[in-house]
Amino acid sequence: xxxxxxxxxxxxxxxxxxxxxxxxxxxxxxxxxxxxxxxxxxxxxxxxxxxxxxxxxxxxxxxxxxxxxxxxxxxxxxxxxxxxxxxxxxxxxxxxxxxxxxxxxxxxxxxxxxxxxxxxxxxxxxxxxxxxxxxxxxxxxxxxxxxxxxxxxxxxxxxxxxxxxxxxxxxxxxxxxxxxxxxxxxxxxxxxxxxxxxxxxxxxxxxxxxxxxxxxxxxxxxxxxxxxxxxxxxxxxxxxxxxxxxxxxxxxxxxxxxxxxxxxxxxxxxxxxxxxxxxxxxxxxxxxxxxxxxxxxxxxxxxxxxxxxxxxxxxxxxxxxxxxxxxxxxxxxxxxxxxxxxxxxxxxxxx
Amino acid sequence: xxxxxxxxxxxxxxxxxxxxxxxxxxxxxxxxxxxxxxxxxxxxxxxxxxxxxxxxxxxxxxxxxxxxxxxxxxxxxxxxxxxxxxxxxxxxxxxxxxxxxxxxxxxxxxxxxxxxxxxxxxxxxxxxxxxxxxxxxxxxxxxxxxxxxxxxxxxxxxxxxxxxxxxxxxxxxxxxxxxxxxxxxxxxxxxxxxxxxxxxxxxxxxxxxxxxxxxxxxxxxxxxxxxxxxxxxxxxxxxxxxxxxxxxxxxxxxxxxxxxxxxxxxxxxxxxxxxxxxxxxxxxxxxxxxxxxxxxxxxxxxxxxxxxxxxxxxxxxxxxxxxxxxxxxxxxxxxxxxxxxxxxxxxxxxx
Numbered sequence: 222x223x224x225x226x227x228x229x230x231x232x233x234x235x236x237x238x239x240x241x242x243x244x245x246x247x248x249x250x251x252x253x254x255x256x257x258x259x260x261x262x263x264x265x266x267x268x269x270x271x272x273x274x275x276x277x278x279x280x281x282x283x284x285x286x287x288x289x290x291x292x293x294x295x296x297x298x299x300x301x302x303x304x305x306x307x308x309x310x311x312x313x314x315x316x317x318x319x320x321x322x323x324x325x326x327x328x329x330x331x332x333x334x335x336x337x338x339x340x341x342x343x344x345x346x347x348x349x350x351x352x353x354x355x356x357x358x359x360x361x362x363x364x365x366x367x368x369x370x371x372x373x374x375x376x377x378x379x380x381x382x383x384x385x386x387x388x389x390x391x392x393x394x395x396x397x398x399x400x401x402x403x404x405x406x407x408x409x410x411x412x413x414x415x416x417x418x419x420x421x422x423x424x425x426x427x428x429x430x431x432x433x434x435x436x437x438x439x440x441x442x443x444x445x446x447x448x449x450x451x452x453x454x455x456x457x458x459x460x461x462x463x464x465x466x467x468x469x470x471x472x473x474x475x476x477x478x479x480x481x482x483x484x485x486x487x488x489x490x491x492x493x494x495x496x497x498x499x500x501x502x503x504x505x506x507x508x509x510x511x512x513x514x515x516x517x518x519x520x521x522x523x524x525x526x527x528x529x530x531x532x533x534x535x536x537x538x539x540x541x542x543x544x545x546x547x548x549x550x551x552x553x554x555x556x557x558x559x560x561x562x563x564x565x566x567x568x569x570x571x572x
Numbered sequence: 573x574x575x576x577x578x579x580x581x582x583x584x585x586x587x588x589x590x591x592x593x594x595x596x597x598x599x600x601x602x603x604x605x606x607x608x609x610x611x612x613x614x615x616x617x618x619x620x621x622x623x624x625x626x627x628x629x630x631x632x633x634x635x636x637x638x639x640x641x642x643x644x645x646x647x648x649x650x651x652x653x654x655x656x657x658x659x660x661x662x663x664x665x666x667x668x669x670x671x672x673x674x675x676x677x678x679x680x681x682x683x684x685x686x687x688x689x690x691x692x693x694x695x696x697x698x699x700x701x702x703x704x705x706x707x708x709x710x711x712x713x714x715x716x717x718x719x720x721x722x723x724x725x726x727x728x729x730x731x732x733x734x735x736x737x738x739x740x741x742x743x744x745x746x747x748x749x750x751x752x753x754x755x756x757x758x759x760x761x762x763x764x765x766x767x768x769x770x771x772x773x774x775x776x777x778x779x780x781x782x783x784x785x786x787x788x789x790x791x792x793x794x795x796x797x798x799x800x801x802x803x804x805x806x807x808x809x810x811x812x813x814x815x816x817x818x819x820x821x822x823x824x825x826x827x828x829x830x831x832x833x834x835x836x837x838x839x840x841x842x843x844x845x846x847x848x849x850x851x852x853x854x855x856x857x858x859x860x861x862x863x864x865x866x867x868x869x870x871x872x873x874x875x876x877x878x879x880x881x882x883x884x885x886x887x888x889x890x891x892x893x894x895x896x897x898x899x900x901x902x903x904x905x906x907x908x909x910x911x912x913x914x915x916x917x918x919x920x921x922x923x
Contacts, residue, residue, distance in 0.1 A: 225748050225772040226798070228671040228717060234808035240630060248627075257623035266617050272608035274787035274822075276599075277780070280588050304655060307811045320579040340809040366579060397576045421576040433626035436817035447577070457585035458691045460658040466787035467818050471625075 235336040243535050247562060249553040250537040252375075252404075252514050254433040256485040256556070261474035262434075269470060278466045280457070285464065288473040289441050293413060298446040301453060302472075304463050306403055306427035306440030311337055313423055313442060316455045317397035318343045320366030324396075329354060329546055331375045331401060354379050354508055362392045371401040373408060376541065376551040378510025380410050387412075390419050397448065400424045406431030406486050407493070408511035413443070420445040430513055431486050432475050439464075439472045489513050493554045499564045503571055514553045516546075522571045524548045530570045536563055586687040594886050598913060600904040601888040603726075603755075603865050605784040607836040607907070612825035613785075620821060629817045631808070636815065639824040640792050644764060649797040652804060653823075655814050657754055657778035657791030662688055664774060664793060667806045668748035669694045671717030675747075680705060680897055682726045682752060705730050705859055713743045722752040724759060727892065727902040729861025731761050738763075741770050748799065751775045757782030757837050758844070759862035764794070771796040781864055782837050783826050790815075790823045840864050844905045850915045854922055865904045867897075873922050875899045881921045887914055 239250065282302045290300045303309035314337040318324050323344040326334050338345040348360045354377040361368055368389060373380045390398050402424055405411045416422050428439035442452065456463065464472075475482075493510065500507065500517055507517035518524060528540040528550060539551040554560065590601065633653045641651045654660035665688040669675050674695040677685050689696040699711045705728040712719055719740060724731045741749050753775055756762045767773050774795040780786035793803065807814065826833075844861065851858065851868055858868035869875060879891040879901060890902040905911065 223746050225668075225746055228668060228747060229802045230667050230670045230806060232805040232809045234805045235812055236808075240628065251628055253628065254626050256626065258625050262622045262625060266620060266622060269617060271613045271617060274609050274613060275605050275607065275784035277588075277591065277602055277604065277786040278789070279591055304811060304814060307813070311810050316581050317576070317579060319581045336809045340806070395574050395576055396579060429628070435628040435813075436625035438629070438813060438816050451580045454583040454585045455581060455691070457588070458583045458687050459662050460655060461586055461588040462656060462658070462786075462789060465789050465816055465819055468816055 232340060233336070235333050239537070241537050246535040246537060247555060247559045248537050249555050249559070249563065250539045252430060252512070252553045253435050254430060254485065254489065254513065255554070255559060256433055256488065258433040258471075259475045259478040259481045261478050262471050265467070265470045265474050269467065274466060276466075277462050278464055278469060280461050282464045282469050285439070285469045285472045288476045292476050292479070293443060295443060296446070299416070299443055299449055301442040301449045301456070302464060303440050303442075303456070305429060305438040306401070306425050307333060308438070308463065309425050309440040309442050310399070310401065312452050312455050312459070313399055313425065314338065314343060315341050316452050317399070317423070317448070318367045320396070322364060322366035324367040324369060325361055325365045326369040327356060327374065329374070329377060329543075331371050331403075332541075332543075334369055356381055356385065358385055358388050361389045365393070365396060367396045368393050368398045369401065370399070371403065372410070372412065373404045373510065373512040375403065375512070376514070376539070376546070376549075377508055377516045378404070378512040378514055379508045380408050380511040383410065383412055383415070387415060390415065390422055394419075394421060396421065398422050403427045404430055404512035407490055407513045410511065416444050420447070423448050428472060428475065432482065433485065434471065434475060437468050437471050439468055489554050492557050492560055495557070496552075496554060496560045496564070500567070503564070503567055514551050516549050516551050518548045518550070519571060524550050527567070527570055531563075531566060534566050536566060583691060584687070586684050590888070592888050597886040597888060598906060598910045599888050600906050600910070600914065601890045603781060603863070603904045604786050605781060605836065605840065605864065606905070606910060607784055607839065609784040609822075610826045610829035610832045612829050613822050616818070616821045616825050620818065625817060627817075628813050629815055629820060631812050633815045633820050636790070636820045636823045639827045643827050643830070644794060646794060647797070650767070650794055650800055652793040652800045652807070653815060654791050654793075654807070656780060656789040657752070657776050658684060659789070659814065660776050660791040660793050661750070661752065663803050663806050663810070664750055664776065665689065665694060666692050667803050668750070668774070668799070669718045671747070673715060673717035675718040675720060676712055676716045677720040678707060678725065680725070680728060680894075682722050683892075683894075685720055707732055707736065709736055709739050712740045716744070716747060718747045719744050719749045720752065721750070722754065723761070723763065724755045724861065724863040726754065726863070727865070727890070727897070727900075728859055728867045729755070729863040729865055730859045731759050731862040734761065734763055734766070738766060741766065741773055745770075745772060747772065749773050754778045755781055755863035758841055758864045761862065767795050771798070774799050779823060779826065783833065784836065785822065785826060788819050788822050790819055840905050843908050843911055846908070847903075847905060847911045847915070851918070854915070854918055865902050867900055867902050869899045869901070870922060875901050878918070878921055882914075882917060885917050887917060
């Protein structure tokens with residue numbers, strides 16, 4: 222007779238970035254937006270009748286789906302919503318990668334992809350990026366069970382051209398290709414139009430970065446109605462009411478406030494470009510990030526040293542210990558003031 | 573060469589109760605609480621700084637875990653929280669039923685259990701309840717991959733004694749036994765104390781019923797720290813930030829307001845007992861429900877007839893088409909006034 226412990230699924234879980242909590246800290250380690258969400262969010266919180274919270278949410282989150290569809294010029298049946306893009310991606314992996322052939326994604330990319338593959342027992346192959354952290358297209362021409370590409374890539378911030386993505390899609394017409402656009406609003410390079418042309422392409426985006434709503438857990442996928450329906454079938458087999466009533470209301474209000482959205486994403490982009498110039502001046506090396514972070518190493522000083530010294534000053538950035546990137550730091554873009562403080566501390570550290 | 577459609581996971585999803593939306597309706601079909609949540613919830617909504625929503629939530633939902641642990645006199649490492657008890661149960665199935673032997677649960681019970689088993693490819697066997705919808709203990713003495721019992725059972729409302737549950741647990745020491753106590757607060761029969769004695773028992777509860785927070789998606793599991801840690805490993809491999817910041821704050825505030833909680837759950841229980849007497853008077857037959865619903869059939873009139881006629885009056889109850897229960901209605905307990913209206917309509921229908 223065995224033990225109940227024998228039937229437990231053993232897992233090496235994803236390790237999220239630490240969430241330090243000091244009043245004076247500068248938190249540049251989890252790619253959050255330094256600006257508050259749309260002022261419409263306050264109005265929702267003030268006006269929402271708490272008595273409605275006794276009722277289940279709409280299982281289809283129709284109000285939020287409609288707002289996202291309208292913003293992206295899609296029909297409602299082309300949009301799937303979930304509890305952050307992690308939830309959306311997990312469900313997409315479970316839904317579409319039901320094959321014995323390995324799915325393909327870069328060796329350096331969002332570190333959740335291999336965790337989901339392990340969890341759902343999906344075979345996978347991590348394809349090395351080239352020495353500039355660029356994708357080598359022809360590596361994706363072989364037989365596989367699916368393809369996942371983060372664009373801009375995490376943690377490098379590097380964007381592939383639409384033409385490069387389309388080339389990979391053309392060579393992978395018999396599997397689902399997922400484009401993870403978590404950071405796309407900090408570029409102008411969304412592959413949104415490709416879902417009109419290719420029925421096997423799923424684009425995933427999030428409210429956690431450009432919309433300043435990481436705390437409300439909202440993400441969505443866009444693709445042809447057959448893809449979306451298959452995801453909803455899996456969703457409804459897992460948890461039929463995933464989104465809180467407040468997430469639906471707040472998400473719908475936030476996506477409609479395009480003016481505020483444009484204002485804060487431009488500010489983040491401007492601050493990123495300013496930070497690039499300053500980091501370059503200080504001897505940092507990095508690719509051309511199109512995200513709300515910069516992935517950089519210093520020509521002389523080790524990443525671990527910089528990380529530790531910033532930490533002493535309660536400035537938190539992200540340092541990964543994986544091979545090929547252990548000498549890099551991923552620095553989220555904060556407010557202008559925060560980045561000025563960062564650069565000032567960096568100057569002291571590297572001199 | 574195959575099609576991308578070949579790799580899609582085909583699923584028969586769980587079908588949630590319909591969510592009709594008429595201003596004058598009496599909604600007794602999804603076992604929601606007729607009373608609003610604790611007044612503390614309004615205070616949270618008014619006071620919560622919306623700017624904090626730009627930040628990720630605490631991945632451990634520590635504030636909520638602490639409040640639940642404190643209420644249940646447990647340590648924090650004995651509590652797991654999720655996006656409603658559906659999310660908690662789904663993760664428990666994925667974590668603990670990693671065996672080739674079938675898991676066991678009743679033929680008439682929460683209709684999500686077989687959906688999760690199918691989704692995660694867990695073999696399962698549905699054990700018939702007896703003719704009074706009671707569990708036959710000895711049916712659970714055989715070898716299996718795990719046991720799941722809803723207590724009170726859904727949709728029957730019938731409660732097993734702690735002694736009966738303990739007997740089943742004693743006979744199943746080498747697998748995890750899940751007790752789904754979604755409706756337990758409407759009884760006085762929680763098996764909470766069994767987790768102190770049996771390390772293989774997991775108790776799952778929800779905020780959606782007795783706490784009037786179905787719209788905020790909060791559920792939890794309680795068990796020995798090894799069970800909880802294994803669930804967290806799976807959780808963090810799926811979605812590392814499942815709970816919104818507002819769910820954590822609202823949940824913690826609601827569970828601390830024990831006075832309000834006691835008041836509304838007693839009201840629901842009183843109204844249930846009044847409704848039982850009235851239904852009996854009208855010729856309905858039902859077991860002794862310990863939940864916030866009554867599962868009843870009429871001695872003469874077919875369930876479908878009653879269902880349709882109530883519906884015409886915008887009174888919504890639940891009717892299942894499954895064998896053995898197709899002549900029953902599941903009627904959630906509403907306010908006194910709502911139940912008086914229901915009984916008045918029932919009188920007209922059955923005469």
